[in-house]
Amino acid sequence: MKTIDELLSEGVAGKRVFVRADLNVPLDGTTITDDGRIRAVVPTVKALADAGARVIVASHLGRPKGAPDPAFSLAPAAARLGELLGAGVAFAEDTVGSSAEAVVTGLADGGVAVIENLRFNAGETSKDDAERAAFADKLAGLADVYVGDGFGAVHRKHASVFDLPKRLPHYAGYLIATEVGVLKKLTDEVKRPYVVALGGAKVSDKLAVIDQLLGKADRLLIGGGMAYTFLKAKGYEVGISLLQEDQIPAVQEYIERAEKNGVELVLPVDVLVAPEFPDLKTKAPANPTTVAADAIPADQEGLDIGPETRKLYASKLADAGTVFWNGPMGVFEHPDYAEGTKAVAQALVDAPGFTVVGGGDSAAAVRTLGFDENAFGHISTGGGASLEYLEGKTLPGLAALED
Numbered sequence: 001m002k003t004i005d006e007l008l009s010e011g012v013a014g015k016r017v018f019v020r021a022d023l024n025v026p027l028d029g030t031t032i033t034d035d036g037r038i039r040a041v042v043p044t045v046k047a048l049a050d051a052g053a054r055v056i057v058a059s060h061l062g063r064p065k066g067a068p069d070p071a072f073s074l075a076p077a078a079a080r081l082g083e084l085l086g087a088g089v090a091f092a093e094d095t096v097g098s099s100a101e102a103v104v105t106g107l108a109d110g111g112v113a114v115i116e117n118l119r120f121n122a123g124e125t126s127k128d129d130a131e132r133a134a135f136a137d138k139l140a141g142l143a144d145v146y147v148g149d150g151f152g153a154v155h156r157k158h159a160s161v162f163d164l165p166k167r168l169p170h171y172a173g174y175l176i177a178t179e180v181g182v183l184k185k186l187t188d189e190v191k192r193p194y195v196v197a198l199g200g201a202k203v204s205d206k207l208a209v210i211d212q213l214l215g216k217a218d219r220l221l222i223g224g225g226m227a228y229t230f231l232k233a234k235g236y237e238v239g240i241s242l243l244q245e246d247q248i249p250a251v252q253e254y255i256e257r258a259e260k261n262g263v264e265l266v267l268p269v270d271v272l273v274a275p276e277f278p279d280l281k282t283k284a285p286a287n288p289t290t291v292a293a294d295a296i297p298a299d300q301e302g303l304d305i306g307p308e309t310r311k312l313y314a315s316k317l318a319d320a321g322t323v324f325w326n327g328p329m330g331v332f333e334h335p336d337y338a339e340g341t342k343a344v345a346q347a348l349v350d351a352p353g354f355t356v357v358g359g360g361d362s363a364a365a366v367r368t369l370g371f372d373e374n375a376f377g378h379i380s381t382g383g384g385a386s387l388e389y390l391e392g393k394t395l396p397g398l399a400a401l402e403d
């Protein structure tokens, strides 16, 4: 994989450099609630701009449906990037249309522009190779060089991640180099006990990683939205909690295999439930009830791990030699459901070993809940990406940079 340092030594002054970043930050309306992913790409953008490149920063944000949707605009992220760089950042109101062309043409040497959300175009995420290729061709028309630095999206076979680097001279940015360097350590020999905590909401994406972790980790702690598919697989009722029904047989097999392999698979013993998902805008009190994990009422939804589970998970992390944590333990964005995530974050801070937090929301959670980033061994910008890396999968966005 060629790195950005090689590009810089070859010289980039006057060249149009397309930086595929992951600016998929949490938003409250148009307010960015955690800018970690934007800060993470600043070293790459700054180095290129300082060297006189004309920098075009591109990213997805959220999961719009292949057409423009103002709720997913990258405009707030572009403004924040400008603040962090201490320089003006131009913003194109489309991705490959007349606005993008005009903005890129207008870039001076050392200038930076952000183009609108890549996923406003159906070709970005299309499963059809030709449709993706057609969009990648248009993106390629904007630039002379490609720098991949959106680590959080390297597990996606998307046009800007996989197809575009094949069309331009391509290099890995500083963030990708750092992320891969740290996560590689977790695929080699790790200090034991190796404890993995999994939660969050992208359950279908993340269940598969458990298959591989059963051969690696000593303990697996399951929380967040993922927990309910496990509880259901054990025969418990989970009410209206998040559930991946089609994965229940696979999860049953994981539970059996964990027992056979001597892996401790630890599930919540109690959870906080309520009849409805909390209002994350008003943060109005949600008044949850604590119930045993095998006693979730039919009309209620599990939204955080309970107090006994918090203690249990903290004890399972207390002697950890290595920890990888992805996915909040509950709907931490609401104060009534933040305690589980706080407890696990605190347990990582207290753990004696090397700790890695992975995922856009998980990283945002530790920062917005007031933890010091430096108290963790590494905070990865990738959630699904870091998990799939640990799974040993070939990640399209890394493979494309290696070619």
Ligand SMILES: Nc1ncnc2c1ncn2[C@@H]1O[C@H](COP(=O)(O)OP(=O)(O)OP(=O)(O)O)[C@@H](O)[C@H]1O
Residues within 6 Å of the ligand: 152, 199, 200, 201, 202, 203, 223, 224, 225, 226, 242, 302, 303, 304, 326, 327, 328, 329, 330, 331, 332, 333, 358, 359, 360, 361, 362, 363, 381, 382, 383, 384
């Ligand atoms: N019990 C639950 N029910 C529903 N949603 C939940 C539950 N527990 C946690 N969540 C939600 O999970 C979301 C984060 O999940 P996600 O899988 O996206 O995490 P991540 O891996 O850190 O991020 P990413 O994969 O996007 O980088 C949070 O917004 C949180 O509110």
Ligand SMILES: O=C(O)[C@H](O)COP(=O)(O)O
Residues within 6 Å of the ligand: 022, 024, 062, 063, 152, 153, 156, 360, 382, 383, 384, 385
């Ligand atoms: O948040 C993430 O994990 C990355 O930005 C990728 O987003 P996606 O899961 O919507 O592809």
